Amino acid sequence: MLKVPEHQVAGHIASDGKLGPLVDDQGRFFKPLQGDSRGEHEAKFYESFTSNKKVPDHIHRYFPVYHGTQLVEASDGSGKLPHLVLDDVVSGYSNPSVMDVKIGSRTWYPDVSEEYFKKCIKKDKETTTVSLGFRVSGFKIFDHQESSFWRAEKKLVLGYNAAGARLALRKFVSSNSPADSNLIPNCAFASEVYGGSNGILVQLLELKDWFETQTLYHFNSCSILMIFENESILTKGGDNVQAVQAQVKLVDFAHVLDGNGVIDHNFLGGLCSFIKFIKDILQSIDQRDETNTSPLENGH
Amino acid sequence: MLKVPEHQVAGHIASDGKLGPLVDDQGRFFKPLQGDSRGEHEAKFYESFTSNKKVPDHIHRYFPVYHGTQLVEASDGSGKLPHLVLDDVVSGYSNPSVMDVKIGSRTWYPDVSEEYFKKCIKKDKETTTVSLGFRVSGFKIFDHQESSFWRAEKKLVLGYNAAGARLALRKFVSSNSPADSNLIPNCAFASEVYGGSNGILVQLLELKDWFETQTLYHFNSCSILMIFENESILTKGGDNVQAVQAQVKLVDFAHVLDGNGVIDHNFLGGLCSFIKFIKDILQSIDQRDETNTSPLENGH
Numbered sequence: 203m204l205k206v207p208e209h210q211v212a213g214h215i216a217s218d219g220k221l222g223p224l225v226d227d228q229g230r231f232f233k234p235l236q237g238d239s240r241g242e243h244e245a246k247f248y249e250s251f252t253s254n255k256k257v258p259d260h261i262h263r264y265f266p267v268y269h270g271t272q273l274v275e276a277s278d279g280s281g282k283l284p285h286l287v288l289d290d291v292v293s294g295y296s297n298p299s300v301m302d303v304k305i306g307s308r309t310w311y312p313d314v315s316e317e318y319f320k321k322c323i324k325k326d327k328e329t330t331t332v333s334l335g336f337r338v339s340g341f342k343i344f345d346h347q348e349s350s351f352w353r354a355e356k357k358l359v360l361g362y363n364a365a366g367a368r369l370a371l372r373k374f375v376s377s378n379s380p381a382d383s384n385l386i387p388n389c390a391f392a393s394e395v396y397g398g399s400n401g402i403l404v405q406l407l408e409l410k411d412w413f414e415t416q417t418l419y420h421f422n423s424c425s426i427l428m429i430f431e432n433e434s435i436l437t438k439g440g441d442n443v444q445a446v447q448a449q450v451k452l453v454d455f456a457h458v459l460d461g462n463g464v465i466d467h468n469f470l471g472g473l474c475s476f477i478k479f480i481k482d483i484l485q486s487i488d489q490r491d492e493t494n495t496s497p498l499e500n501g502h
Numbered sequence: 503m504l505k506v507p508e509h510q511v512a513g514h515i516a517s518d519g520k521l522g523p524l525v526d527d528q529g530r531f532f533k534p535l536q537g538d539s540r541g542e543h544e545a546k547f548y549e550s551f552t553s554n555k556k557v558p559d560h561i562h563r564y565f566p567v568y569h570g571t572q573l574v575e576a577s578d579g580s581g582k583l584p585h586l587v588l589d590d591v592v593s594g595y596s597n598p599s600v601m602d603v604k605i606g607s608r609t610w611y612p613d614v615s616e617e618y619f620k621k622c623i624k625k626d627k628e629t630t631t632v633s634l635g636f637r638v639s640g641f642k643i644f645d646h647q648e649s650s651f652w653r654a655e656k657k658l659v660l661g662y663n664a665a666g667a668r669l670a671l672r673k674f675v676s677s678n679s680p681a682d683s684n685l686i687p688n689c690a691f692a693s694e695v696y697g698g699s700n701g702i703l704v705q706l707l708e709l710k711d712w713f714e715t716q717t718l719y720h721f722n723s724c725s726i727l728m729i730f731e732n733e734s735i736l737t738k739g740g741d742n743v744q745a746v747q748a749q750v751k752l753v754d755f756a757h758v759l760d761g762n763g764v765i766d767h768n769f770l771g772g773l774c775s776f777i778k779f780i781k782d783i784l785q786s787i788d789q790r791d792e793t794n795t796s797p798l799e800n801g802h
Contacts, residue, residue, distance in 0.1 A: 414774055465774060467775035470771050472767055478717070
């Protein structure tokens with residue numbers, strides 16, 4: 203009963219006999235253990251993290267719930283392979299918009315092989331990892347006009363500069379047609395998705411607080427997933443689209459290391475930069491709203 | 503009337519016909535403009551920063567006051583050369599203890615030459631720059647028992663691992679003989695120098711607040727100087743050494759770049775890591791004091 207996940211936006215995708223994650227219809231996500239010990243490493247991280255009493259409960263909820271490993275039929279037809287069993291973080295949504303943002307100004311870390319270092323730093327320099335401290339890895343948006351998903355092209359996403367990343371973060375929370383690159387994103391959902399008391403920004407700030415003091419783990423090459431759902435609601439004025447259930451999740455732990463008493467300054471620095479991008483969008487919305495309403499307020 | 507600065511702990515030192523900074527007896531510091539345009543670059547930064555109204559006053563005071571450039575007789579005997587004229591940040595002290603900490607998990611930055619990148623990343627990996635997000639570049643301590651300065655050996659300092667850096671930060675605020683590497687640093691001045699309402703930690707946190715939002719400059723390869731003075735005060739119980747005037751200054755701006763709307767996540771991440779090290783020392787002092795006093799408090 204396992205199938206290819208519909209809402210994955212980055213990483214290995216199961217298809218055409220390729221190995222990739224699978225989901226069931228009970229809300230479970232099956233991630234094949236990657237070769238060269240990375241899979242084992244990720245499983246060990248989940249074991250350690252899940253039982254770690256030093257991690258506060260309000261932080262645990264930013265991570266997928268782990269249910270151990272299990273042998274399941276692999277997506278590439280190679281027979282039964284060990285998979286991590288996780289809660290499928292998008293299973294509660296009908297039409298989730300999803301963005302994957304890899305955090306940190308480097309994806310390599312001390313003591314990796316020269317080969318791995320070179321591969322990582324090349325990509326870190328080519329993308330916004332070095333310059334911004336994060337890079338958008340992929341995203342998809344539910345397009346209400348088309349009633350279908352629009353998916354950003356991987357090649358374009360990895361070619362973003364600072365302006366491209368900023369535009370993608372605006373587009374992600376906009377209701378005008380994502381496929382038309384001539385339209386300026388209207389940021390219709392920005393205040394609901396990024397802002398508000400349960401929005402993305404509040405969640406990122408909670409994570410930041412923890413990262414300022416936690417010295418348990420260094421989250422090398424991890425991603426933040428942002429997930430939300432647009433609900434089309436019929437109102438007097440016509441169709442009104444509202445965004446709900448904005449959620450942040452951390453994923454991809456194949457390169458997590460022990461913190462050894464030092465904070466994860468690489469993740470924290472990138473997270474702070476990402477937070478500033480989100481704040482800038484919210485501020486631009488506020489200013490726009492003020493500009494729109496000021497003539498009325500001034501009695502004109 | 504210019505002479506070699508007594509309290510410099512890192513960077514080019516003027517001596518034996520070498521080019522380096524000089525000081526006068528009026529509290530001015532003369533830094534020769536470095537070749538290959540770095541000197542010009544640093545002068546331009548000071549011009550921009552000094553007149554930048556977007557930088558709040560309480561942040562300006564963490565930077566040396568700039569008085570333009572001036573042709574003065576160079577320390578290497580090569581005749582008159584242009585020098586930056588700055589306030590000498592240690593001129594108000596008699597016997598300042600000084601530490602230079604280079605902040606950031608990299609000293610290179612986008613668009614540098616391959617040669618410069620390779621030189622920087624080699625040193626960043628060899629030192630604690632990559633692992634801790636900062637490296638101690640040098641320090642000196644006024645030793646009251648000897649009534650003289652003790653200076654950490656450059657070679658040892660650049661060879662520190664995490665434990666070495668931690669020990670140096672403890673030693674820097676200790677009153678037992680710095681020259682004896684078998685003694686455990688007593689951290690006698692930690693609560694006064696690192697702690698307290700005017701201490702180093704409070705100043706670092708004020709800088710951190712600014713770095714979380716400022717997108718004006720990227721402070722590549724800059725250092726934080728920590729300066730304080732121990733005063734020997736005669737009390738009933740005998741000689742009592744007190745630490746005063748703990749001060750943080752940012753120095754070395756030859757590689758500062760425009761922020762272009764992005765925060766300096768490299769500096770901020772390293773700064774947060776450094777802050778955690780300082781907090782850890784203060785916490786260990788608190789715990790020690792609690793342990794020492796608890797039997798009395800418990801009525802034993």
